[in-house]
Amino acid sequence: MTRNNPPRSSGRQGRPGRTSGAKPGQVAHPRWSSRPARPEATDREGNTARSLPPVPGEQRPEKPVKAAPAKNAPAKAARAKNATKAAPKDKAPEQAGPKQAAPRGEGAKKPARQGRKPGAVRPTKALRPAQPVMRQPSGDPLVGERYEVEVGPVAHGGHCVARHEGRVLFVRHALPGERVVALVTEGTTTSRFLRADAVEVLDPSKDRIEAPCPFSGPGKCGGCDWQHVTPGGQRKLKAAVLTEQLAKLAGLTPEEARWDGSVEPVGGKLPAGEVPAWRTRVQYAVDEEGGVGLRKHRSHDVQPIDRCLIAAPGVTELGIESRDWTGVASVEAIASSGSSDRQVILRPRTGEQLPLVELDRETSIARIDDQDLFHRVHGRTFVRERAAGRTWRVSEGGFWQIHPEAPETLVDAVLTGLDPQWGESALDLYCGVGLFAGALAERVGEEGAVLGIESGKQAVADARHNLAALEHVRIECDKVETLLPRTGITSTDLIVLDPPRAGAGRDTVAHLSSLEARRIAYVACDPAALARDLAFFREGGYRPVSLRAFDLFPMTQHFECVAILEPVR
Numbered sequence: 001m002t003r004n005n006p007p008r009s010s011g012r013q014g015r016p017g018r019t020s021g022a023k024p025g026q027v028a029h030p031r032w033s034s035r036p037a038r039p040e041a042t043d044r045e046g047n048t049a050r051s052l053p054p055v056p057g058e059q060r061p062e063k064p065v066k067a068a069p070a071k072n073a074p075a076k077a078a079r080a081k082n083a084t085k086a087a088p089k090d091k092a093p094e095q096a097g098p099k100q101a102a103p104r105g106e107g108a109k110k111p112a113r114q115g116r117k118p119g120a121v122r123p124t125k126a127l128r129p130a131q132p133v134m135r136q137p138s139g140d141p142l143v144g145e146r147y148e149v150e151v152g153p154v155a156h157g158g159h160c161v162a163r164h165e166g167r168v169l170f171v172r173h174a175l176p177g178e179r180v181v182a183l184v185t186e187g188t189t190t191s192r193f194l195r196a197d198a199v200e201v202l203d204p205s206k207d208r209i210e211a212p213c214p215f216s217g218p219g220k221c222g223g224c225d226w227q228h229v230t231p232g233g234q235r236k237l238k239a240a241v242l243t244e245q246l247a248k249l250a251g252l253t254p255e256e257a258r259w260d261g262s263v264e265p266v267g268g269k270l271p272a273g274e275v276p277a278w279r280t281r282v283q284y285a286v287d288e289e290g291g292v293g294l295r296k297h298r299s300h301d302v303q304p305i306d307r308c309l310i311a312a313p314g315v316t317e318l319g320i321e322s323r324d325w326t327g328v329a330s331v332e333a334i335a336s337s338g339s340s341d342r343q344v345i346l347r348p349r350t351g352e353q354l355p356l357v358e359l360d361r362e363t364s365i366a367r368i369d370d371q372d373l374f375h376r377v378h379g380r381t382f383v384r385e386r387a388a389g390r391t392w393r394v395s396e397g398g399f400w401q402i403h404p405e406a407p408e409t410l411v412d413a414v415l416t417g418l419d420p421q422w423g424e425s426a427l428d429l430y431c432g433v434g435l436f437a438g439a440l441a442e443r444v445g446e447e448g449a450v451l452g453i454e455s456g457k458q459a460v461a462d463a464r465h466n467l468a469a470l471e472h473v474r475i476e477c478d479k480v481e482t483l484l485p486r487t488g489i490t491s492t493d494l495i496v497l498d499p500p501r502a503g504a505g506r507d508t509v510a511h512l513s514s515l516e517a518r519r520i521a522y523v524a525c526d527p528a529a530l531a532r533d534l535a536f537f538r539e540g541g542y543r544p545v546s547l548r549a550f551d552l553f554p555m556t557q558h559f560e561c562v563a564i565l566e567p568v569r
């Protein structure tokens with residue numbers, strides 16, 4: 001059992017965090033050394049590696065420690081300014097109030113709302129969450145209309161396409177070839193398309209099954225898209241989406257993309273009706289009564305649940321669903337698959353104090369404030385994961401693949417595709433806590449060089465910690481599109497890029513295409529962004545020589561791809 005005992009002191013204390021992961025010039029591989037990397041790259045706020053915030057879990061000095069001697073006074077002054085700016089982030093967590101997240105049904109009384117503390121600083125306007133601008137849709141509303149339709153092909157986004165009297169409908173909970181009654185959930189007479197749910201299936205597909213999850217279905221939880229589909233049927237849908245996106249956005253057939261047309265199952269094939277419990281990170285929403293659930297599709301409404309079937313056993317055993325979370329807006333549960341580490345990250349409702357949390361297992365607890373800053377409440381500020389022969393520290397807010405087998409699967413696909421050689425130089429872009437950088441570094445050896453770029457400061461601190469023993473790895477903190485042109489690197493042997501859902505974009509792809517890499521591995525979680533960027537790579541003289549797709553998000557529309565590109569000769 002874990003209780004988030006209020007922190008005793010007002011801040012983390014001790015020695016300073018690690019400074020730069022590599023000495024200037026240390027990774028200057030011959031092919032990069034024509035214009036060496038800047039000795040002190042800065043992140044987008046002007047911090048250098050030396051002025052980055054200390055690493056949680058390591059100790060920090062009570063007083064600011066003097067930065068290492070600066071080469072020039074202005075840089076030193078800028079660092080000092082940044083250190084001052086960063087100070088509020090390291091503020092001590094407030095004392096937790098006397099409230100308790102008791103098991104639901106124990107009748108915990110709601111304490112009175114707490115007002116703003118005297119002297120507390122109100123966030124500036126820019127820091128307050130933006131209010132969505134609600135546009136009044138034109139035309140007459142069609143929500144609630146029911147149309148009998150023939151369901152057409154699956155589309156990117158977890159729905160199928162149907163038509164009714166010339167109007168396009170995106171229908172969820174349907175399957176291609178089915179005849180269904182579609183209930184319109186969004187749209188008007190002037191909308192380009194309508195959104196709808198299949199509420200009655202008149203002619204079912206052979207891939208349809210009874211959804212194993214009682215919270216899945218029209219108007220219910222938005223977490224899974226394909227609960228009503230056999231595992232094989234889900235992978236066929238994903239393959240159809242990838243085929244369509246490649247054709248539409250890259251002008252490529254599966255053959256031209258060097259893809260065998262399959263989405264590979266991960267973690268063994270399951271019989272229809274069995275749900276893989278793969279989700280090692282679950283973001284729960286909390287309703288007005290303090291009950292947890294998951295968000296409904298395209299809605300802030302909460303679908304109360306008593307269990308999420310795709311949650312990993314390590315998440316389920318925390319017993320999150322059986323507690324009263326009054327005063328809390330959201331609960332994120334993380335169960336490491338590489339260690340016994342468990343972490344729960346709570347976001348209190350505005351103006352509410354954090355309740356005292358009791359869970360069914362030993363768990364680290366953190367709090368996120370109104371400005372999205374993390375505060376340690378109890379235990380560690382990170383979880384430890386295992387992959388590619390290494391232990392990885394992943395701090396709060398840092399990226400780690402959710403499926404327990406994803407890191408190994410993707411590292412294997414990347415290394416197989418790139419076939420790194422001893423002494424080669426490599427870039428790991430959008431490197432997170434350093435997963436691919438670490439795997440590449442082992443292969444290229446100390447004669448080689450690996451540069452990782454990542455914009456998240458804490459992820460960078462984790463990556464530097466995780467790869468501290470590898471002298472030929474350097475991690476820099478900034479946006480790829482900002483830093484890469486400033487590194488002075490004009491060529492490299494290998495590139496891995498694993499961008500967020502939006503992809504890398506035209507300018508970054510153009511820059512990467514100019515680096516004369518022998519091979520590029522593109523790890524993609526969005527098939528549309530991948531296809532668009534493959535078209536940009538073609539403009540830059542690169543073509544896919546292999547493409548693989550992995551079902552790393554079973555029961556949902558999502559999947560992961562690894563494309564290996566080579567220069568067109």
Ligand SMILES: C[S@@+](CC[C@H](N)C(=O)[O-])C[C@H]1O[C@@H](n2cnc3c(N)ncnc32)[C@H](O)[C@@H]1O
Nearest residue numbers: 399430431432435454455456479480498499500
């Ligand atoms: C899909 S994750 C990949 C992380 C890592 N490769 C892994 O597998 O664990 C994308 C990462 O890119 C970072 N990121 C997002 N936008 C970025 C940008 N413009 N420049 C650099 N990093 C960025 C995110 O913080 C995140 O860590």
